[in-house]
Amino acid sequence: MKSGISRIESKPSFWRWYGFDLDGTIADNTNHAFGYGNIGKPIKRMTDLMKRLHSKGYNVKIVTARLGDVGSNPRAHEELRQHIWKWCDRNLGFRPEITDRKDASMEALYDDRAKQVVRNRGITYEEVNTRLAACLEEAVKHLPKVSIKDKDFISECLKVLKKCKV
Numbered sequence: 001m002k003s004g005i006s007r008i009e010s011k012p013s014f015w016r017w018y019g020f021d022l023d024g025t026i027a028d029n030t031n032h033a034f035g036y037g038n039i040g041k042p043i044k045r046m047t048d049l050m051k052r053l054h055s056k057g058y059n060v061k062i063v064t065a066r067l068g069d070v071g072s073n074p075r076a077h078e079e080l081r082q083h084i085w086k087w088c089d090r091n092l093g094f095r096p097e098i099t100d101r102k103d104a105s106m107e108a109l110y111d112d113r114a115k116q117v118v119r120n121r122g123i124t125y126e127e128v129n130t131r132l133a134a135c136l137e138e139a140v141k142h143l144p145k146v147s148i149k150d151k152d153f154i155s156e157c158l159k160v161l162k163k164c165k166v
């Protein structure tokens with residue numbers, strides 16, 4: 001299954017944009033590759049999604065705290081942008097806008113640290129998954145007539161949900 005794209009609006013709009021964090025999301029930071037001259041290897045599943053969205057006309061941006069970390073000096077910002085764009089040339093084939101802030105036009109943010117909350121409900125999807133997994137486990141116990149095929153499907157769902165708990 002192609003990652004992510006199914007939950008994205010069906011047509012690109014000129015003002016909405018999709019943010020992708022850099023370190024740990026589109027670039028591997030296993031070795032804490034945070035140094036100025038150091039951007040990790042691309043994480044293919046995410047860079048492929050960025051490329052796919054870009055090729056379909058969606059506005060994608062890199063959202064990184066690195067910009068804030070270099071202070072407010074415009075020259076330092078420009079140097080950092082150029083540095084990240086060189087990485088983009090090699091790994092994306094295009095140069096997305098780079099920012100360190102969200103705004104009202106940001107439709108979604110892909111980020112390794114964010115915990116997604118169900119809008120206006122005060123609950124994380126992590127909690128929803130945990131509750132759903134518990135419900136499915138109960139359902140399996142109380143549905144002995146479920147076919148083997150369905151049980152296999154439910155078991156697979158449970159495995160996925162348990163992984164999502166992190």
Ligand SMILES: [Mg+2]
Binds near residue numbers: 021111112
């Ligand atoms: Mg990150």
